[in-house]
Amino acid sequence: MTKVCVAGHGFMGGVHAGIYHGLGNADLAAVVDFQDGVREQAAAKYGCATHATIDAVLDDDSLELVDICLPTPIHREFVVKCLEAGKNVLCEKPLSLSMDDAEAILEAAEKAPGKFMVAHVIRFWPEYVVTKQLLDSGDLGAPLAANAARFVPAPDWSWDDWLLDPERSGGAVIDNHIHDLDYLNWIFGKPETIYARGLWSEQGGLDHVFTTLEYPDGKVAIAESGFFVPAGMGLVMTLKLQCEEGCVMLSNIADPTLTVYRPNREPEHPDVPKDDGYVAEIKYFLDCVANDKTPAILTPEDARLALATSRAALDSAKAKSEERL
Ligand SMILES: NC(=O)c1ccc[n+]([C@@H]2O[C@H](COP(=O)([O-])OP(=O)(O)OC[C@H]3O[C@@H](n4cnc5c(N)ncnc54)[C@H](O)[C@@H]3O)[C@@H](O)[C@H]2O)c1
Structure with missing residues (x-):
């Protein structure tokens, strides 16, 4: 225990x-x-x-x-x-x-x-985990292009409103967009160029952002994140992943939440584990501690790269530039 x-x-x-x-x-x-x-x-x-x-x-x-x-x-x-x-x-x-x-x-x-x-809970979120397993199995061929999106209502619950203050939270990019940027890093590796544009709030935060990521092998991804959708919308997260041998569509508001399309086959709905990502990540870390295993699903270097990618997106949107990592 x-x-x-x-x-x-x-x-x-x-x-x-x-x-x-x-x-x-x-x-x-x-x-x-x-x-x-x-x-x-x-x-x-x-x-x-x-x-x-x-x-x-x-x-x-x-x-x-x-x-x-x-x-x-x-x-x-x-x-x-x-x-x-x-x-x-x-x-x-x-x-x-x-x-x-x-x-x-x-x-x-x-x-x-x-x-x-x-x-980084998305590396433990069931639909994203199953997608990564499908990729690792080789069944879909190499990933070629992706579109990852995430929308959340304003985070208005925090102590001293620190989450609403871009100086303290980093705004939508560092606090929310980072989930998808980390997942895309997991799938495609380190991006070569990062190009972001978005909508700025009166407080100087980037409230809605689009980031295009290009990889050394010509693969490409777009991530979108919005921090201020209407409260009734709740959390919406989607991923479209085009691979050599098929396409994965993930949406937490679809039913079923995960569909795989392949040429000449009926759409498939892989089994998705029931534990949510928070439970799965905590169980994983407890197992690493109890059994003296170094956490491998998400290393400190992965977390640093996720932050570096997010900071580059913020820099790109601020300077209207293209950034390189
Ligand atoms: N993985 C996710 O889906 C997810 C979602 C929300 C927040 N987060 C992250 O979780 C972290 C916490 O965010 P939150 O939304 O819970 O914030 P929060 O404001 O709701 O909670 C922070 C708590 O820390 C306490 N606190 C602040 N400074 C303290 C100090 N110096 N000493 C002791 N207590 C202190 C506050 O009293 C408050 O209860 C952030 O890093 C945030 O980015 C992750």
Whole structure:
């Protein structure tokens, strides 16, 4: 049974804490949050210890895993402290806001004895996982072109509205678009050129963005992300992936959610596992910790590349330029 602390019990911390609390192989032993009311709620819900700062957690050797669900600008401070204290660390995406912070985290992770993974949940989201498995099986031939889109209503729940502040969240590109940019990196590898254009908010955030990514072998992808669709729309995510031997269509609002089209065959609907991506990523990281395995589905370098790709998209849209990685 792995003893876990969730640091930050807002929207994402609430999701993660609930998952650990419900799993048989994890013991949600502590929650860290600097808001008194949030700590009271967590203590009542899970019967766990709560702390206003991370210090007590760093000193408690029985706590093996710290799950960082704090605002992105403070990921570096908390992740590095936890890694240096010998903890296994799962950190919500994005790895950080700046590339400097990313490098500092990777350096700490390299030196630390604990496991480290960034929670890029799309690499664990059932439909995206099945699509990757289909590609890896060779059954569809090589991927040639993709169109990935993601729309979410304004993230209006966050502490101090930090998610609505592009200076602190990075806006739609660093907070939301990064999901698809990371997935496209997983499929196509590192992009060579990145060309992004979008709509800017009054606060200076890129609220809606289109990014074209070109790869050294001539393959191409387009990703689109919108941060401010009407609340009633909820989360919408889609992927169209053209391969040599067929085409995959994924949409979380279609039924079925995943369809594979091949020449001269009826459309197929592959089986999709029932666990959602958050449960799957947490189960995976717990397994890595319990069985001393280095997380391979998402390495720290993958998380750094996801951030670098997203930062390049933001730079491209700002400067109206084409960026190279
Ligand atoms: N994977 C996903 O689908 C997904 C979705 C939403 C958010 N996220 C990521 O999760 C992370 C957290 O986002 P959120 O939406 O949960 O934010 P949030 O504002 O809802 O929650 C953050 C919590 O951290 C606490 N906090 C802030 N600063 C603190 C400090 N110095 N010490 C202790 N507690 C502190 C706040 O009180 C709050 O409860 C971000 O990195 C975000 O990008 C990921």
